[in-house]
Amino acid sequence: MSSRSTTGRRQRGLLPALLLAVLPVGVAPETWAADVLHPYEAASTGYFREQDTLPGSYHLYQTEQAGRFWGLGPGGSEVRRASFSSDAHVDVLGYTGRTCVSCHETERHSLHSSRGNVSCVQCHRGEPIAGIHHYYSPMNPIRRHAYVCAKCHQGASASFATYVIHEPPPLADSTRDEFALFHYAVWFMVILAVGIFAIFLPYVALWGMRELGGWARAKKSAGGPHDD
Amino acid sequence: MTEHVRRFTPTQMLFHLGLIITFMILSVTGLAWMFIETAWGRLLASPFGGYQGALQVHKITGLVLLAGFAAHILYTLTRVTWKGFPKSLFGPDTLVFQWRDVKDFVRHLGWIVGLVKAPEFDRWSWWQKFDYWAVWWGLIIVGVTGLMLYNPVLSSQFMPGWMLNIALWVHRIEALLAMAHIFTIHFFIEHWRPRAFPFSATMFEGSNSLETMREEHPAWIARLEAEGRLDDALVQPAPLPLRILFFSTGYALIGLGVFLLVFAIINVGLLTLRL
Numbered sequence: 001m002s003s004r005s006t007t008g009r010r011q012r013g014l015l016p017a018l019l020l021a022v023l024p025v026g027v028a029p030e031t032w033a034a035d036v037l038h039p040y041e042a043a044s045t046g047y048f049r050e051q052d053t054l055p056g057s058y059h060l061y062q063t064e065q066a067g068r069f070w071g072l073g074p075g076g077s078e079v080r081r082a083s084f085s086s087d088a089h090v091d092v093l094g095y096t097g098r099t100c101v102s103c104h105e106t107e108r109h110s111l112h113s114s115r116g117n118v119s120c121v122q123c124h125r126g127e128p129i130a131g132i133h134h135y136y137s138p139m140n141p142i143r144r145h146a147y148v149c150a151k152c153h154q155g156a157s158a159s160f161a162t163y164v165i166h167e168p169p170p171l172a173d174s175t176r177d178e179f180a181l182f183h184y185a186v187w188f189m190v191i192l193a194v195g196i197f198a199i200f201l202p203y204v205a206l207w208g209m210r211e212l213g214g215w216a217r218a219k220k221s222a223g224g225p226h227d228d
Numbered sequence: 229m230t231e232h233v234r235r236f237t238p239t240q241m242l243f244h245l246g247l248i249i250t251f252m253i254l255s256v257t258g259l260a261w262m263f264i265e266t267a268w269g270r271l272l273a274s275p276f277g278g279y280q281g282a283l284q285v286h287k288i289t290g291l292v293l294l295a296g297f298a299a300h301i302l303y304t305l306t307r308v309t310w311k312g313f314p315k316s317l318f319g320p321d322t323l324v325f326q327w328r329d330v331k332d333f334v335r336h337l338g339w340i341v342g343l344v345k346a347p348e349f350d351r352w353s354w355w356q357k358f359d360y361w362a363v364w365w366g367l368i369i370v371g372v373t374g375l376m377l378y379n380p381v382l383s384s385q386f387m388p389g390w391m392l393n394i395a396l397w398v399h400r401i402e403a404l405l406a407m408a409h410i411f412t413i414h415f416f417i418e419h420w421r422p423r424a425f426p427f428s429a430t431m432f433e434g435s436n437s438l439e440t441m442r443e444e445h446p447a448w449i450a451r452l453e454a455e456g457r458l459d460d461a462l463v464q465p466a467p468l469p470l471r472i473l474f475f476s477t478g479y480a481l482i483g484l485g486v487f488l489l490v491f492a493i494i495n496v497g498l499l500t501l502r503l
Contacts, residue, residue, distance in 0.1 A: 049289070074390050080422035115279070153381055160384035164393050171503045185394045187400035196405060201411045204421070210340045210420040212234050219348075 072181035074164050079133065086136065087128035100124075107166050116152075123148050123165075232435035232447070233458075243300055244431050248365070250293040252481060254264065255407050255488055256417040257286035266495045290374050297367050320350040323361070329354040355417060366406045373399035376492065407492075411485035419482065433466045447477045455464040 089095050092103075094218035100120040101108040112118040120128070123139065130137035137145035145161035149227045153160065169174040236244075244473040256272055263269025285447040309316035317324045330459040333354045335347035339379045354361075380392055418428050423443070432503040442449050452458040466474070 053329040062345050070405075073388060074393075075256055104384040114500050118248070122377070155381045157381070157384055160277075160381055160389040163380070164385070167393055169395055169502050179390070181392070182390075186397045186401070186503070189398050189405075193401055193408075196409065200409070203337075204339045204416050208416070208421050210342070214422075220446075 016093040056164075060103045072184075074162070074182070077168075077178040080131075083131035083133045087132050088134075090133040099193060110167065112165055112166050230437045230439055230465070231462050232433070233441045233443075233452075234435045234461050234463050235430055236434045238434065239303065241431060243296070243303070246296050248481060249292070250289050250296065251410070252484060253289045254286060254403075257282040257289065258403055259407075259488055259492055261286065262501070263499065265500060266498045268491050268495045278422055283459070287374075287378055290303050290371075290378075291324050293367070294375075295369050297371065318446070323352055323357050325354075325357055326363070327402065329357060348447040348450075349445045350451065351445060353445070359414060359417075362409070366402055369402040370399055370406070373402070382390065393467075404492075407485075408489060411489040412435070415482055416446075419478075427475050427478055429466070429478070431472060432474040432478065433471070435463050435465065437465070438462070 084093075084221045104120075107120075112123075113120075124132075124137055131137070132139040132141075132144075134140065135142075138144065141158070141161065145156045149156035150163045164179065164182075168178050168182075170182055171190065172183075175183040233420065255277060260269050260272035260276070261279060264273060264279045264282075270279075273279045273282040276285050309319075313392060316322075318326055328350075331349040335344055337356070338344040339346040376387075376395040377392060377399060380389070383482065418424060418431075419426065428436070436451070451462055465471075
């Protein structure tokens with residue numbers, strides 16, 4: 001932080017100012033908890049519903065999320081038993097002295113780590129690391145937005161916290177079950193992009209050759225290409 | 229110097245120029261952000277004060293481009309001949325795709341492989357119409373996803389947060405498609421194919437030589453002549469200093485595009501982003 005220039009600081013001040021100018025005023029008004037239409041679209045009110053405090057109630061949220069948009073959202077991945085534990089690594093042999101990614105290799109790269117240099121424990125917290133579904137865990141979906149996301153993303157809502165940090169590879173077969181809309185949307189874009197080039201690249205290559213041929217013939221017969 | 233035929237109005241040239249400037253800034257800052265893990269990405273980000281600055285410039289430039297797009301839509305509405313609408317949309321001067329373009333495409337393909345005579349294009353060839361509408365479709369895709377990503381905390385109040393996973397990938401792929409298309413296909417067709425080589429200044433000058441237009445858009449010139457409107461459409465070519473400016477600026481931008489494309493391809497293996 002300290003190494004950044006004053007220009008950087010000035011620019012950081014510019015964005016909120018611009019946002020204030022661009023966005024409608026009062027986008028997130030103070031609302032009575034009872035008037036909140038849907039827990040996922042609402043900004044966190046700080047109030048919890050009855051089931052929020054019950055052990056195992058996470059599945060209400062999972063079902064709710066997975067069922068939205070015709071079940072095309074995330075939530076299809078398998079849930080591990082250890083994710084309900086207060087110490088997810090209690091059974092792991094030779095646990096001490098290892099790094100997280102020595103076992104969780106596939107979780108090494110996410111935008112948060114590669115772009116923001118956020119470390120594992122900044123979200124998953126210190127020892128003992130609770131499973132993300134343990135009902136006291138800060139990572140539990142019922143409070144993840146407030147206890148984890150909002151540390152950096154001020155005003156993060158429960159909906160915001162459904163963003164998938166450890167994104168599955170979008171084109172992989174397994175992602176079809178884990179996060180269907182993500183899988184289909186990215187496939188659609190890839191086919192669109194590849195399709196455009198599959199048509200245009202050979203097309204313009206042949207076209208160029210044709211013009212080159214015509215140009216050479218014109219040069220031979222008329223003594224030179226047109227003067228332009 | 230041969231006479232020129234006017235092809236674009238100053239407003240249209242201004243829209244294209246604005247598009248070039250915003251597109252290039254968005255390309256540099258967007259690739260800087262996408263490749264920030266690599267030395268090349270950090271190099272691209274350095275003029276903006278690093279990755280945070282690059283991202284902010286990207287967002288603000290994106291808003292400017294969307295504002296320009298909105299202005300262009302309004303402009304388009306003023307150019308529509310409302311008398312006789314919607315039939316008026318299908319004249320030879322409009323950019324709306326018509327049955328004729330399908331026939332031209334097939335004929336052009338036939339000419340490329342040496343089967344038939346080249347099609348006689350009217351004012352717009354099919355690829356010019358394609359390039360025009362590709363900007364609409366591309367801007368709608370990157371614009372909507374870009375606005376979703378602009379303020380994730382705000383946008384996740386109106387949709388599930390996981391929609392941003394989708395928005396980010398769609399934004400990336402559409403942006404890569406747009407850049408790769410402009411930096412290869414568009415540059416090739418407009419500047420590098422033998423007839424246009426080394427540089428076509430039509431979009432910057434607003435006109436091109438009558439001779440070239442007779443070759444490339446014979447039906448248009450014939451129509452102007454038949455209607456007696458050709459003389460009104462003739463203009464003087466731009467003076468030499470201006471043409472030098474068009475050429476040098478144009479090639480600086482073409483060079484920047486090719487640089488971005490080549491280095492993006494070279495560095496793509498170093499990214500941890502995986503499809």
